[in-house]
Amino acid sequence: MLGVWTPDQIRAAEQQLFARTPEPVVMRRAAHAVAVHTARVLTEVTDGVAGRRVALLVGAGNNGGDALWAGAFLRRRGVGVTAVLLAPEKAHAAGLAALRRAGGRAVPAEGASADTSGIGAEAADAVERADVVIDGIVGLSARGSLRPTAAELVRRVSVPVVAVDLPSGVDPVTGAVDGPVVQADLTVTFGGRKPCHVLGAGAVCSGEVEVVDIGLDDHLPAPELRVLRPAEIGADWPVPGPSDDKYSQGVVGVAAGSATYPGAAVLASGAAVQATAGMVRYAGPAADVVRSRWPEVVATGSVGDAGRVQAWAVGPGIGLGASGRDVLQHVLESGRPVCADADSITLLANDPTLWDARDPDVPLVLTPHAGEFARLTGQELGPDRVAAAREVAARFDAVVLLKGNTTIIAAPDGRVLVNDAQHAWLATAGSGDVLTGLIGALLASGVEPWLACGYAAHVHSLAADLAAHGETDDPTEPGAPIGASALLEAVPLAIRKIRRAALA
Numbered sequence: 001m002l003g004v005w006t007p008d009q010i011r012a013a014e015q016q017l018f019a020r021t022p023e024p025v026v027m028r029r030a031a032h033a034v035a036v037h038t039a040r041v042l043t044e045v046t047d048g049v050a051g052r053r054v055a056l057l058v059g060a061g062n063n064g065g066d067a068l069w070a071g072a073f074l075r076r077r078g079v080g081v082t083a084v085l086l087a088p089e090k091a092h093a094a095g096l097a098a099l100r101r102a103g104g105r106a107v108p109a110e111g112a113s114a115d116t117s118g119i120g121a122e123a124a125d126a127v128e129r130a131d132v133v134i135d136g137i138v139g140l141s142a143r144g145s146l147r148p149t150a151a152e153l154v155r156r157v158s159v160p161v162v163a164v165d166l167p168s169g170v171d172p173v174t175g176a177v178d179g180p181v182v183q184a185d186l187t188v189t190f191g192g193r194k195p196c197h198v199l200g201a202g203a204v205c206s207g208e209v210e211v212v213d214i215g216l217d218d219h220l221p222a223p224e225l226r227v228l229r230p231a232e233i234g235a236d237w238p239v240p241g242p243s244d245d246k247y248s249q250g251v252v253g254v255a256a257g258s259a260t261y262p263g264a265a266v267l268a269s270g271a272a273v274q275a276t277a278g279m280v281r282y283a284g285p286a287a288d289v290v291r292s293r294w295p296e297v298v299a300t301g302s303v304g305d306a307g308r309v310q311a312w313a314v315g316p317g318i319g320l321g322a323s324g325r326d327v328l329q330h331v332l333e334s335g336r337p338v339c340a341d342a343d344s345i346t347l348l349a350n351d352p353t354l355w356d357a358r359d360p361d362v363p364l365v366l367t368p369h370a371g372e373f374a375r376l377t378g379q380e381l382g383p384d385r386v387a388a389a390r391e392v393a394a395r396f397d398a399v400v401l402l403k404g405n406t407t408i409i410a411a412p413d414g415r416v417l418v419n420d421a422q423h424a425w426l427a428t429a430g431s432g433d434v435l436t437g438l439i440g441a442l443l444a445s446g447v448e449p450w451l452a453c454g455y456a457a458h459v460h461s462l463a464a465d466l467a468a469h470g471e472t473d474d475p476t477e478p479g480a481p482i483g484a485s486a487l488l489e490a491v492p493l494a495i496r497k498i499r500r501a502a503l504a
């Protein structure tokens with residue numbers, strides 16, 4: 001797993017590191033890495049380093065200091081470097097001196113200009129003539145989006161941007177963006193990823209993220225968030241072994257759909273069929289439709305007749321009436337792990353006595369989207385989705401998978417996984433039903449619930465990406481919209497891909 005640390009965690013570790021290694025040494029280490037990666041980008045863009053031009057956007061703090069030192073290192077490799085100072089009186093003094101010693105220039109961002117923007121002519125010229133721009137406007141101490149002068153400079157950038165630590169304008173803790181922001185091609189960050197690199201708009205603005213070792217590792221506590229690597233999911237994805245039979249791998253029960261909404265039953269059952277071997281049982285009013293689409297599913301009319309299962313996936317399309325309520329109650333009383341989605345969540349929100357049906361020692365997974373989350377908690381979801389998911393997981397003693405472009409998976413003990421889709425092809429009706437089936441199947445196979453959600457979310461978003469790109473299988477090619485059926489069909493492709501990654 002990749003760790004993700006909050007700015008507070010990074011700062012605390014940094015203080016411990018400074019007790020051994022002086023701060024300027026650490027800063028130069030960080031800045032040197034920024035210079036090395038910028039040189040790589042320069043080579044990619046212009047086929048060379050010496051004689052190319054780099055503009056530094058330099059703010060008031062150490063983030064600007066990193067950029068100035070990086071500029072000094074680049075100067076030594078023959079790059080023409082101009083620092084554009086947003087707050088000249090506060091610019092990092094040692095960094096600025098180093099840049100000047102190395103032959104770099106510094107100009108104020110504001111000054112006499114050819115237009116009414118307030119941007120000085122020299123600053124505008126430096127940004128417009130650069131081959132690559134380094135964003136050292138603001139880092140870990142960022143508050144809010146870019147201020148007007150910085151925003152105006154950034155608006156003029158039309159070349160690749162290397163962000164120092166994080167793209168300026170994103171909230172370091174939540175990844176939220178509520179105004180002008182830097183869109184980086186590459187972000188060079190120090191010691192470990194921060195939440196803004198993996199959450200929401202921040203993840204998009206970060207571009208490729210390069211983590212540089214500056215000696216913090218020994219001082220970092222357990223990470224605040226974690227991201228699963230495809231290879232580790234592939235290595236742990238349940239597949240049959242020589243001694244397995246259809247029962248030994250876990251039987252999943254799917255309680256979904258209704259006469260009015262048979263599609264939810266077909267999609268959730270189909271996802272369970274595609275996810276793992278073993279057996280899928282379906283229980284509900286759409287039994288005939290499910291059987292005709294998935295003949296391998298053992299389908300019955302009611303949960304009472306379903307037979308033994310190792311886990312339940314319940315909710316999509318079951319309705320909010322008495323029959324839906326009875327289904328959910330039966331499943332919660334079964335003593336088996338449950339993935340409760342869609343209508344089950346609204347039923348629990350409408351009638352809290354349903355919680356009494358649950359055996360508190362048996363794992364429960366809740367998979368709300370933002371609307372269901374608001375119903376469950378009685379509060380609208382704010383920008384800090386991680387804190388919200390963690391709070392609800394603890395309150396209900398359940399694993400909470402909060403849906404969205406970035407999926408947050410919180411365990412009751414506070415562990416949080418993040419799955420950033422990096423695309424939006426999943427924003428299509430029925431894709432949530434597919435996710436429910438995937439999670440149910442993994443729970444039945446005995447995968448730990450928090451990981452089961454992480455594995456399912458990853459395969460879900462990967463399958464959507466593969467389906468959207470069809471035979472090209474190339475994410476740089478344009479994709480085409482998909483429906484949930486195409487998503488379902490691509491699930492085996494996604495599983496093969498992560499299992500292949502595990503072999504590499």
Ligand SMILES: NC(=O)C1=CN([C@@H]2O[C@H](COP(=O)(O)OP(=O)(O)OC[C@H]3O[C@@H](n4cnc5c(N)ncnc54)[C@H](OP(=O)(O)O)[C@@H]3O)[C@@H](O)[C@H]2O)[C@@H](O)CC1
Nearest residue numbers: 014027030061062063138139140141142143144145147165
């Ligand atoms: N952690 C580590 O191990 C290491 C950290 N290092 C580096 O230090 C960086 C953190 O530096 P830092 O703490 O000096 O603050 P930083 O982020 O540069 O902000 C400075 C000032 O900017 C302002 N400002 C705020 N919001 C703004 C906005 N939206 N738009 C514009 N301006 C805004 C605000 O000042 P104000 O103008 O409000 O007085 C704020 O105080 C870190 O990201 C990394 O690059 C490395 O050198 C080595 C090891």
Ligand SMILES: Nc1ncnc2c1ncn2[C@@H]1O[C@H](COP(=O)(O)OP(=O)(O)O)[C@@H](O)[C@H]1O
Nearest residue numbers: 369403404405421424426427429430431432433
């Ligand atoms: N813009 C988006 N980007 C990425 N994933 C998305 C986006 N919108 C929705 N999703 C994902 O698609 C699924 C939708 O689930 P849900 O809202 O329950 O839909 P439905 O009820 O139609 O099946 C969730 O896994 C969610 O994370």
Ligand SMILES: [K+]
Nearest residue numbers: 135138164166
């Ligand atoms: K930055």
